[in-house]
Each structure stands twice: as structure tokens, then as C-alpha cells.
Amino acid sequence: MGRSLARVTARDVARAAGVSQATVSFVLNERADQSISEGTRRAVLEAVHRLGYVPSGAARSLRRGRSNVVLCLIPDIPVSQAMEEFRRTLSQVLGESGLTCVFLHTEGGMRLAELWPHVHPAVVLSFGRLDDADAEQIRRTGVALVDDVLGPNGVAAHGLDQAQVGDLQVRHLAARGHTRLGYGAVVDPREDAIAGQRLCGAEEACRALGLPAPVVVPVDYTPESGLEAVGRWTAAGVTAVAAFNDIVALALLSGARALGLDVPGRLAVVGVDDLPVAALARPALTSVAIHATVPATALATLILAEAGKPAPAGSPPGPALRLVVRGSS
Amino acid sequence: MGRSLARVTARDVARAAGVSQATVSFVLNERADQSISEGTRRAVLEAVHRLGYVPSGAARSLRRGRSNVVLCLIPDIPVSQAMEEFRRTLSQVLGESGLTCVFLHTEGGMRLAELWPHVHPAVVLSFGRLDDADAEQIRRTGVALVDDVLGPNGVAAHGLDQAQVGDLQVRHLAARGHTRLGYGAVVDPREDAIAGQRLCGAEEACRALGLPAPVVVPVDYTPESGLEAVGRWTAAGVTAVAAFNDIVALALLSGARALGLDVPGRLAVVGVDDLPVAALARPALTSVAIHATVPATALATLILAEAGKPAPAGSPPGPALRLVVRGSS
DNA sequence: CGGCGGTACTAATTCGTATTAGTGATGCGG
DNA sequence: CCGCATCACTAATACGAATTAGTACCGCCG
Numbered sequence: 001m002g003r004s005l006a007r008v009t010a011r012d013v014a015r016a017a018g019v020s021q022a023t024v025s026f027v028l029n030e031r032a033d034q035s036i037s038e039g040t041r042r043a044v045l046e047a048v049h050r051l052g053y054v055p056s057g058a059a060r061s062l063r064r065g066r067s068n069v070v071l072c073l074i075p076d077i078p079v080s081q082a083m084e085e086f087r088r089t090l091s092q093v094l095g096e097s098g099l100t101c102v103f104l105h106t107e108g109g110m111r112l113a114e115l116w117p118h119v120h121p122a123v124v125l126s127f128g129r130l131d132d133a134d135a136e137q138i139r140r141t142g143v144a145l146v147d148d149v150l151g152p153n154g155v156a157a158h159g160l161d162q163a164q165v166g167d168l169q170v171r172h173l174a175a176r177g178h179t180r181l182g183y184g185a186v187v188d189p190r191e192d193a194i195a196g197q198r199l200c201g202a203e204e205a206c207r208a209l210g211l212p213a214p215v216v217v218p219v220d221y222t223p224e225s226g227l228e229a230v231g232r233w234t235a236a237g238v239t240a241v242a243a244f245n246d247i248v249a250l251a252l253l254s255g256a257r258a259l260g261l262d263v264p265g266r267l268a269v270v271g272v273d274d275l276p277v278a279a280l281a282r283p284a285l286t287s288v289a290i291h292a293t294v295p296a297t298a299l300a301t302l303i304l305a306e307a308g309k310p311a312p313a314g315s316p317p318g319p320a321l322r323l324v325v326r327g328s329s
Numbered sequence: 330m331g332r333s334l335a336r337v338t339a340r341d342v343a344r345a346a347g348v349s350q351a352t353v354s355f356v357l358n359e360r361a362d363q364s365i366s367e368g369t370r371r372a373v374l375e376a377v378h379r380l381g382y383v384p385s386g387a388a389r390s391l392r393r394g395r396s397n398v399v400l401c402l403i404p405d406i407p408v409s410q411a412m413e414e415f416r417r418t419l420s421q422v423l424g425e426s427g428l429t430c431v432f433l434h435t436e437g438g439m440r441l442a443e444l445w446p447h448v449h450p451a452v453v454l455s456f457g458r459l460d461d462a463d464a465e466q467i468r469r470t471g472v473a474l475v476d477d478v479l480g481p482n483g484v485a486a487h488g489l490d491q492a493q494v495g496d497l498q499v500r501h502l503a504a505r506g507h508t509r510l511g512y513g514a515v516v517d518p519r520e521d522a523i524a525g526q527r528l529c530g531a532e533e534a535c536r537a538l539g540l541p542a543p544v545v546v547p548v549d550y551t552p553e554s555g556l557e558a559v560g561r562w563t564a565a566g567v568t569a570v571a572a573f574n575d576i577v578a579l580a581l582l583s584g585a586r587a588l589g590l591d592v593p594g595r596l597a598v599v600g601v602d603d604l605p606v607a608a609l610a611r612p613a614l615t616s617v618a619i620h621a622t623v624p625a626t627a628l629a630t631l632i633l634a635e636a637g638k639p640a641p642a643g644s645p646p647g648p649a650l651r652l653v654v655r656g657s658s
Numbered sequence: 659c660g661g662c663g664g665t666a667c668t669a670a671t672t673c674g675t676a677t678t679a680g681t682g683a684t685g686c687g688g
Numbered sequence: 689c690c691g692c693a694t695c696a697c698t699a700a701t702a703c704g705a706a707t708t709a710g711t712a713c714c715g716c717c718g
Contacts, residue, residue, distance in 0.1 A: 007394075007471055009704055020668045025706055035665055052469045054442075057449035058391040059704035062673050065336075067387065069447050071431070076417070084408040091434040100447045102400070102431040105420040113383075118398050118429045119448065120386035140381045142336060221605035223613075247605050254609045276550035276576050277606050280583045284552070338674055349698045354676055364695055388674035391703050 008053045017047040024048075028055070061120050066142075069100045070303060071121035075128030076107035076190055077150075080245075082273060082290045089296035097300075097309050099123075113137060122307055125149055125299075128193070144306045146299075150193050155302055159295030160320040162194050163201030168288055168321055169242035169270045170205035170214070176329060178240035178268060181206060182233040183214040184252055186244040187225075195244055198272070202242050219248045226255030230267065234259070239267060240329070246271035246278050249285055253328065268329040274322075283327030294320035337382045346376040353377075357384070390449050395471075398429045399632060400450035404457030405436035406479075407519055409574075411602060411621045418625035426629075426638050428452075442466060451636055454478055454628075457522070473635045475628075479522050484631055488624030489649040491523050492530030494617055497650055498571035498599045499534035499543070501615070505658060507569035507597060510535060511562040512543040513581055515573040516554075524573055527601070531571050548577045555584030559596065563588070568596060569658070575600035575607050578614055582657065597658040603651075612656030623649035 010028075014021040019040060026034040027044040047053070061067035072090070077083060091101040102119065106112060112134050116124060124138050129148040138145045148154050166183075173181055183202050186195050203213055215236050217229040230252055233241060243249035249271030256263045263269060263283055271278060274289035294317045301311050339357075343350040348369060355363040356373040376382070390396035401419070406412060420430040431448065435441060441463050445453060453467050458477040467474045477483050495512075502510055512531050515524050528545065535542055544565050546558040559581055562570060572578035578600030585592050592598060592612055600607060603618035623646045630640050 007704085008469070010706095011704080021705080022668065022670095022707080023666090026667090029706080031706095035667085037666065040666080052466060054446050054466060054470045056391065056704050057447045058387045058396065059673090060706075061447070062385065062387040062391050062675090063704080063706045065673070067447055079408055079410045079413040081408045088405070088434050088436065092436075092439070095439040095444065100433070100444045102433050102448060104429070104431050105417050107417065107421075110421070110424040115424065115429050117383050117386045118390070118396055119431060137381060137383060140337070141383045221609070223609060226609070247609075250606050250609045254611070257611060275606075277579050277604075280550070280552060280555070280576075280579045281610075282583070282586060336674085339676095340674080350675080351677080351698065351700095352696085355697090358676080360676095363697085366696065369696080385674050388703090389676075391705090392674080392676045394703070 007056070008051045010053070010055070013044065013047045013051055013053050016051060017043040019044060058120075066122045067100075067120050068098055068307070069102060069119055069121045070094055070123045070125060070307075071116060071119050072101060072103045073106045073112070073116075073124065073126040073128070073130070074103055076105075077127065078188060078190055080273060081275070082292045086292035086296045089293045090300050093297055093300035093312055094303060097304050097312055099303070099307060099309065117141075123303055125303065146303065146306070149299065152193075152197055155299055158302065159298030159317065160290070160292075161201070162197035163204065164321060165272055165288055165290070166198040166201030166203070166242060167205040168323055169272070170202045170209070170211075172270060172286070172323055172325075173240040173242060173268060173329065174205075174209050174211060176240065176268060179211055180236070180238050180240075181211060181214040182229075182236070182238040182241040183216045184229060184241050184243035184248045184269075185216050185218045186248055187218050187220040191244070198244060214242065219243070219251055221247050221251055223251065223254045223258065226251030226253070227258050228255070230255035230259055230261060233267065234261065240264075241267060241269050243269060243271045246273045246275045246285060246287055249287070249328070250277065250281055253281055253283075253285065264327065264329050270329050274324050278324070279326065281328070286326045286329040287324050289322045289324050291318070291320050291322065294318065336385070337380045339382070339384070342373065342376045342380055342382045345380060346372040348373060387449075395451045396429075396449050397427055397636070398431060398448060398450045399423055399452045399454060399636075400445060400448050401430060401432045402435045402441070402445075402453065402455040402457070402459070403432055405434075405519055406456065407517060409602060410604070411619045415621035415625045418622045419629050422626055422629035422641055423632060426633050426641055428633070428636060428638065446470075452632055454632065475632065475635070478628065481522075481526055484628055487631065488627030488646065489619070489621075490530070491526035492533065493650060494601055494619070495527040495530030495532070495571060496534040497617055497652055498601070499531045499538070499540075501599060501652055501654075502569040502571060502597060502658065503534075503538050503540060505569065505597060508540055509565070509567050509569075510540060510543040511558075511565070511567040511570040512545045513558060513570050513572035513577045514545050514547045515577055516547050516549040520573070527573060543571065548572070548580050550576050550580055552580065552583045552587065555580030555582070556587050557584070559584035559588055559590060562596065563590065569593075570596065570598050572598060572600045575602045575604045575614060575616055578616070578657070579606065579610055582610055582612070582614065593656065593658050599658050603653050607653070608655065610657070615655045615658040616653050618651045618653050620647070620649050620651065623647065 010024045014024045094101045123144045219229045271287040274287040278285035278287045339353045340350045343353045423430045452473045548558045600616040603616040607614035607616045
């Protein structure tokens with residue numbers, strides 16, 4: 001590994017370019033209210049390049065009073081490609097507007113209070129719900145806090161209400177003529193925040209359509225669980241099931257297969273996420289694809305407003321959800 | 330709400346506690362070489378609590394010359410639960426030793442040079458390979474850089490060589506009596522870094538066992554691709570296939586099903602990742618489970634050494650790979 | 659020729675913390 | 689009862705960039 005030499009500061013650059021440190025700052029920040037001659041400007045830039053000068057983020061944000069870092073707190077959420085897409089889009093959009101978006105995993109008993117100040121963010125974005133003490137502390141330092149982004153009233157709902165997912169599933173199944181529906185709920189408590197919203201959406205849709213409430217059965221990601229759930233639904237006269245996600249749906253497919261139950265003839269199944277494996281199952285799985293770019297862009301716009309930056313020149317977002325109909329429904 | 334206009338500084342705390350700012354610093358940093366009376370100590374802590382004082386990370390790292398932030402640069406890698414586990418473990422272990430581990434997504438043409446200085450990290454960890462200019466710039470500021478963590482010679486190999494994955498797959502199939510093997514390669518170029526290593530491991534194992542080199546067929550995550558690949562293997566007399574990951578393996582299962590080919594009777598298949606869906610497929614998929622905690626802990630230990638911190642009191646790591654034998658092989 | 663405005667800079671100060679170099683008070687050996 | 693060490697602090701400074709308040713120089717008007 002390289003030996004660490006002394007840090008190159010703005011003063012070093014100034015010396016090398018034969019100007020004052022203030023001038024270096026003016027040039028690098030392209031300050032319109034300062035007139036800098038072209039020659040000086042070039043001399044500074046050349047010195048910057050030659051010395052490999054990198055400004056100190058610490059000094060800058062100390063002086064400015066705030067950094068341009070957006071800190072996203074990620075609780076122990078199950079991995080999903082939708083979430084990954086969400087994160088990437090957020091990074092991208094914020095990055096284009098000059099904000100640096102970083103992610104911090106917050107599970108496992110580490111004291112949040114000791115972690116986030118090190119990053120000195122301008123905005124904190126919590127994907128889970130923060131406890132009040134932490135939230136209070138963050139706000140108190142003048143850092144903008146957007147709490148519980150993924151929650152029922154979270155900001156992400158601006159672009160995508162998870163209840164719409166359940167709604168879309170139910171309406172699809174109803175349109176296929178099913179009247180007695182089941183809901184394949186997830187067991188993993190880490191999904192609770194989202195799971196509750198999706199189920200609500202499904203129940204609400206049933207109500208709106210004049211159907212009885214769906215028969216909710218928890219399912220974990222095992223063949224046995226799928227088998228048992230399918231058994232309970234058939235006993236209850238259910239002919240179609242909306243699953244929390246594709247993996248639950250695949251567990252149900254597995255259960256139906258074990259019982260020799262025709263899908264979709266005797267039981268229709270709809271998943272969520274449109275995982276690559278959805279197309280590989282037999283029958284191929286009907287699924288609700290989520291375009292996380294939509295809520296992510298909405299959230300980014302809000303953050304930018306919060307940070308006092310102009311909104312990005314975004315293309316119109318398009319729909320957040322798309323039903324991909326395959327063989328299972 | 331409180332009118333939190335001005336930031337609460339150490340000086341405010343000092344004033345409130347009737348001591349000097351230096352004393353506040355001594356108390357909060359628990360400096361052993363300074364003797365502070367118990368009364369003063371409590372007064373300071375009480376004032377800290379009452380005023381809701383949060384130290385400025387910017388000022389601290391400016392003064393100290395370095396922060397305790399570890400910045401992990403994540404290129405556009407496909408989402409996987411192993412990677413997620415890797416990140417979480419890294420965060421956890423580093424967090425326990427007082428380092429704050431944050432992640433930055435680096436795809437999409439954003440200029441790295443303008444992003445990372447804002448975070449002012451002590452260590453930069455690049456999961457992909459950095460281009461030389463960026464690497465040079467980072468090193469020049471005295472920030473420790475660990476480049477290409479996931480690469481063939483990357484540091485993560487300390488705990489897990491991806492070649493072992495291919496090796497394990499091949500040895501398993503050979504032990505089942507197969508002699509003519511196939512390899513289901515992945516198409517997604519974002520997987521290249523890892524894919525190359527796994528394939529190498531598989532080829533090397535064949536050589537070591539005196540088997541002919543595996544017939545490599547690229548497979549994407551579609552039924553058609555799986556179908557075509559299986560066709561090519563059967564034509565070539567292949568009886569067992571190691572797949573790059575479980576999704577490729579599931580595509581192959583789909584292809585075999587379409588051709589009416591018995592698995593594992595006519596074609597054995599082994600995947601990698603042991604996704605939840607592996608157990609749900611028919612036949613259930615044999616797979617290599619990866620315990621990302623092992624390489625993550627190894628990497629964390631190295632980072633801690635780099636940052637001059639003591640190694641964590643870790644339990645012995647255990648094996649990084651585990652073959653989960655199910656019905657497909 | 660004095661003054662006025664604009665250009666192109668510079669000197670000095672600031673942000674909040676950690677650290678160094680003291681300072682006054684007390685205890686204690688000789 | 690002086691000197692010396694120890695205790696419990698405080699004053700002052702440094703970190704590196706951004707910003708404020710100038711300053712020197714030039715051209716131009718009257």
C-alpha cells in the first residue's frame with residue numbers, strides 16, 4: 001500500500017500557482033461574483049491537476065455548515081431487486097444534482113447516535129422507522145430528516161403506494177372471474193412494513209368489488225408451508241390467491257403440485273416482483289412488476305427540495321406497477 | 330417545536346456546565362491521560378444530555394486528520410442475498426470496532442472524483458476495479474484504498490475464493506459418477522468478475538480429476554435459453570451441469586422439463602446461492618450455499634488493521650461454502 | 659488633476675473540535 | 689517552609705476551505 005504523504009491543501013495549490021488561497025477557492029467554486037482573469041484561472045487549475053489536489057470534505061462542510069451528503073439508513077430489510085433498483089435510482093438522481101447519497105446499515109444493536117454524526121449528512125433518510133430519541137437528536141442538529149420512507153405514510157408513497165400492489169392483484173383475479181380469494185401472507189417479520197400495506201390494499205379492493213374478504217394464510221418459503229396453505233384454501237373454497245411476493249407464490253405452486261391441483265384451473269396464483277424465476281416456473285408465474293425508479297425519483301425530488309436544490313429535469317415517470325400475465329392465473 | 334436555529338457546540342456545553350471547552354472534549358473522549366473529577370464529569374455529561382449536544386463530525390475529522398468512516402464503492406452488481414449478507418456483516422464487524430461503514434453506488438457516469446471527498450473516509454473499499462486515475466487520486470490524499478475486493482486477487486479471497494465454488498460443484502458431480510460435465514455460464518456482463526473465477530475453478534477441478542473440460546454454454550434467465558442449452562448438452566453427451574447460480578440452474582430445470590428429460594436421471598444440475606426458491610423447484614435444486622459472513626469478517630479484519638484498530642474478538646469463521654444436496658443431482 | 663467605478667486580486671477571519679502548553683492549588687518529603 | 693510532584697483544570701492554537709472586507713491598479717469623466 002502507498003505511503004501516505006502530507007496532504008495537499010488549497011494553500012499548496014495557491015503557492016504553486018502564485019496566488020492566494022482565497023483565489024484558489026474562488027476558481028474551484030466557480031464563483032460568479034468574483035472576477036478572475038483567464039490566465040490566473042488556468043494557472044490554478046493547472047496547479048490543482050499537477051499536485052493532485054483533492055479538497056477536504058471535512059473542512060468544506062465545517063465551513064459551509066452542512067455537507068451535501070444524503071445518508072440513507074437501511075434497517076434489516078430482506079434483499080430484493082426492487083429495493084436495489086430503488087437505491088440505485090435514488091443515488092443516480094441525487095448524484096446528478098450534486099448530492100452524494102450513501103447508505104448505512106443500521107441493524108444489529110449498533111447505537112445509531114454514534115454512527116451518523118461521523119458522516120455529517122445534510123439530510124438523513126430513514127427507510128425504517130426511527131425511534132423518537134434518535135429522530136429528535138438528528139433534527140436538533142439542523143439536519144433534515146425524512147423518517148419511515150417505506151412506511152404506510154412514508155414519502156415513497158408519493159410515487160408508489162404499496163396498497164396498489166394488492167389492489168392490482170385482486171382486481172386481476174376478479175377480472176378472471178374469481179370470487180373467493182386467498183391472500184398468501186409472508187412470515188418474515190422484516191417484511192411487516194410493506195406486507196401490511198399490500199394486504200390492506202387487497203382487502204380494500206375486495207370490499208370495493210363486493211367480494212368477501214380474502215382468506216389470509218401465512219406462508220414461509222418452504223414446500224411444506226406451501227402445501228399446507230393450499231390445503232387450507234381449497235378447504236375454504238378459494239380458487240385464486242394473491243401472494244405477498246413471487247417466492248411465496250412459488251411456494252404455493254409447489255404446494256399445488258404436491259396436491260396434484262391444477263394451476264390455474266383449480267387455483268390461480270399471482271405474485272409480486274416479477275423475479276427472473278417467475279418466468280421459469282411451471283406454470284410460469286403471473287406477477288406484478290414494480291418499477292422502483294418511479295417512487296425513487298419522486299423521493300429524490302422531495303429530498304432535493306428539502307436540500308434547497310432545484311428539481312431535476314426528469315422525464316415523466318410512467319406507471320410504477322405493471323401486471324405481467326403468464327400461465328398461473 | 331423547538332427553535333433550533335443555532336447548532337449546539339462543545340462551547341455551549343462548556344458554558345452550561347461551567348467548565349472550559351477543552352474539559353468537555355476530555356470528558357467526551359474519555360481521555361485516560363487527563364484527570365477529571367467525578368463531579369465535573371457528571372456536570373458535563375448532564376449538560377450534554379440536556380442540551381442534546383451532538384459533536385460535529387466535520388470538525389472532528391478535520392482536526393483529527395481522518396475520520397472513522399469506511400466508504401465502500403459498489404459498482405452495478407446484480408443483487409444477491411450473499412452480497413447483502415456480505416455488506417451487513419462488514420458493517421456489523423467494523424461498527425463494533427468503531428468504524429462507520431457506508432456504501433456508495435458508483436454506476437452511471439457520475440464522476441467518482443466529485444463524490445467520495447464529501448464523505449471524507451479513512452478507508453475506501455472498492456468492490457469493482459477502480460480506474461487508475463481515481464485510485465491514484467484517492468491514495469494521494471492519504472486515504473487507504475483497498476481495490477477490487479471481489480476480483481480474482483481481491484482481498485475477499487482471503488475468506489472465500491470463488492474458484493472454490495466451481496470446484497465444489499464439479500467434485501460433487503464427479504463423486505456422483507458423472508464424467509462428462511457441462512457448465513451453465515451466465516450472460517449478464519455485470520457478473521463477469523465472479524463468473525470467470527467460478528468457471529476457472531470448475532475447469533481446474535475437472536483437470537485435477539482427470540475429466541475432460543466442461544462444455545460451457547451461456548444461459549440467460551429465460552426458458553428458451555435453458556431449453557437450448559440443455560439441447561446442446563444432451564447432444565454432446567453431457568450428463569451433469571454445474572450452473573453459475575441458482576437462477577441459471579432453474580432455467581436449465583425448465584429446459585429439461587420442456588424436453589421431457591429426467592432430472593437428475595438424465596441430467597444432474599447443481600446451482601449456487603441456495604436461494605429460497607431452490608427448495609421450491611421440482612426437483613428441488615442442489616446448490617452451493619455461500620456464507621458471506623466468512624469473507625466479510627476476513628475483509629473487516631484486514632480493514633481494521635489498515636485503520637490501525639485492533640482486530641475484533643471473532644469466533645472462528647467456519648466454512649464459507651456448504652453443499653446443500655437436494656433432488657436435482 | 660481629483661475622484662469614481664470596476665477589475666483582479668489578497669489578508670484575515672470563521673466554522674467546531676482535539677490537542678498542547680500551561681496555571682493555580684494542594685499535598686508531601688526533606 | 690521550600691521545592692517538587694500531582695491534580696484538575698484553562699487558554700490558545702491548529703486543522704483546511706469558504707467568505708468578508710479590504711487593497712492596489714487601471715481607465716475615464718468632468
